[in-house]
Amino acid sequence: MTLARTAPELSAFRRPPEQVMRLDRMGASHPTRLSFLRALLRRMQAEGWRFDRPLWEVDDRGVGRAVYRAIGPARTYSLVAFAHDLPDHLRSDRVIATAWDATFALVDGTPDAADLDRLAANVPLQEAGRITAKELCLSRANRSVRLFGHVVDRLSQGLQPEVSEIEAVGYLMRTTAVYGSGKFGAADRAVIADRPELSGPFRAEMLSVWLTRAFTVDLAEHLARARGGPRAVPLDRDLRRRLGVGNSTGLGMAPFLVRHPVLLHNWMQAREEALARVRAQNAALPEAVAGLRAALTAAGDNAASWASDHPLQQAKLADLRRDLDLIGAALEDFPQGARPWDALWRWGEAHLTLEGQEALLALMLEPHGALVDDLAEEMSADEASVFTLDGSIPVEAFRADLARRYAWALTRDYRDPEELARFWYVSEEKLEPRIGQRFAEDGAAREQPLGVGRMAFDLAQALADWPGDQPLAGFLLAHPEHRQMARRVQQSRAHPYAEIQDNLLAAEVLPIDLLRCKLAFFGASHFDPRSDKWVRISLCKGAPFPDELGPS
């Protein structure tokens, strides 16, 4: 198969940042085969990882501890799970909670007895405890009271749970925070950055979540046996596959994409490069066409079980379902012409909503693993290496670059209250990122620097009267308040997908758009907003369990 893969040939098939980096499109993101969870599972499968459960000490009330190990060719990682007896009135998904149904740590290696005792004294406390550089992640989860109860109840009677009940919820437990990268004493990112199996973004977190999923089913089966005795049955394997792990999250993860511009670029760049490679192909081989149709069927099933009560999401789901039907009709005549994938993509851009277009992207990548999967290994970023500013550039050149690449920011009128209506801040009470109304609430003097558009505008204003032939260094010394934005400008020069090209302070901004984009890169499905800044999703739904992840 001849593939057009070299850079000049691909440039015609790449989407420009001004198209990709818009909040409404980011808020229509779908997981792809490059998503972090998928990439992790592929690697573990390819490398023949083994999985076991060396410890299971859980009593009949469901209280105790368990250890799940993932044993790779070079290293072993262990999820240590603590199961608790949580009174219903303490169950909260918010970060202000202090108790959970289950708490977890992902350990680097196999924990010994002393490790387990140390973790038992800290992990159930979550933020109020401390872990060490021997741990990679700290997380917790709450039961879906409704589905967990239903599954235990049915299994204990020797019956399988109702498919409709499983589909309506999709998970037995949902995590409410998964911390990594040095949080609460855990190992720093630098500790694992050179390990091939964890060098991709959020791989340790994804491993933790995937093993947590196995724990949730084991716990439900254990409680069913405790209640039903010999009558109890294990969960049917096909039904089990339909269960993912839920995740409930608020604004906490929204600022991340703004704070890590080079990382965001690398994620977007990998996905866009994958799309360009697929579009540039000269032909559609029969197996790829079959793979595309299979992916469409799966997407249809996914859309059918994807429910939300939020009006914004309901409208998007209606768009998606209609668009999937349109894609199905379009595929009846596929492939056609010299570059059939590009023709399909162009048809999609002309006829589909943003939901449908981004779903089509995911569908088109699906049968092209050999062509695109290497890109999943290029999605991390060495941020320290791009941190230092170049102060030698003349102000004139810097100004021109700013004007050219930040036109989206410089052409807005920030005197308009609508453009500045919101402000992002961190709550003193719980150190939790929040978004407020600038003109109605206190605290804007302590706002976080997420209004990149206005920051760019202010920088351009300050630069306007500065002598053009002078080096930037002198300006930065006189104006330290613009140093952060100047850094962003220089960083994004070689990273065109680094900036979200919308005003995050505007009245109409929807924080859930940021959440959806990030969660899609994780591999999340069933995005279900519970407000304009709170969302539930599902991870791992349909994925194999540890005892199913054999060699392909």
Place this chain on the structure above:
Amino acid sequence: MTALSQNEIESLALRAARGAGFSWGLAEEAGLALGWLAARGHDGTGALLDLLNAGPLARPLPGPGRWQAQGQGPLCPITLGAALLDHARLAEGPLAGPLDLPPVAAPVLLVPFLARLADLGGTALKIEAPGLGFVMAPRVGGPLPVLATTPLALRIVPLAAALPLFDPAILDALGLYALRTTVPATETSRGGAGSATPDSD
């Protein structure tokens, strides 16, 4: 005493510096500096606290060979460090030749910037101060010099990348050893060393 990850140190230093009035961009520099020190086993938190408690300090005024201080008190090491890096690529910048600096507060906090400066120039820097001298090599990973907590006037001397001049007597002696890798000439070896046919054709 409390164990923190590098991420936690960086994050705390960034937020504390911002809270104390540093701009976000300089607060990021402070965070990176504290993380750099911690990764090399050095606790810079006391120095940072002293710095933040001291309130606004002097800013550097760059000039060829000598930078002055603008404002009250000694130079702020974060502002100075950032400015040294910003000026590093300029013809008259800190890598051009010896540079004299007025007293710098909490001088240990300048060390991470000196290391980055050495990295940027790909050259070692000799740091001289009263009663003190040490070399910052590019990509330094080892233990750090112990610096006073009081303000310190510094001289930064980029170490020339040019090769040194050698002692001919030593070169001759080494040459004698090197000669032992060769075979003494004979008439036979001379005869077989050239072309087998005349060269004047």
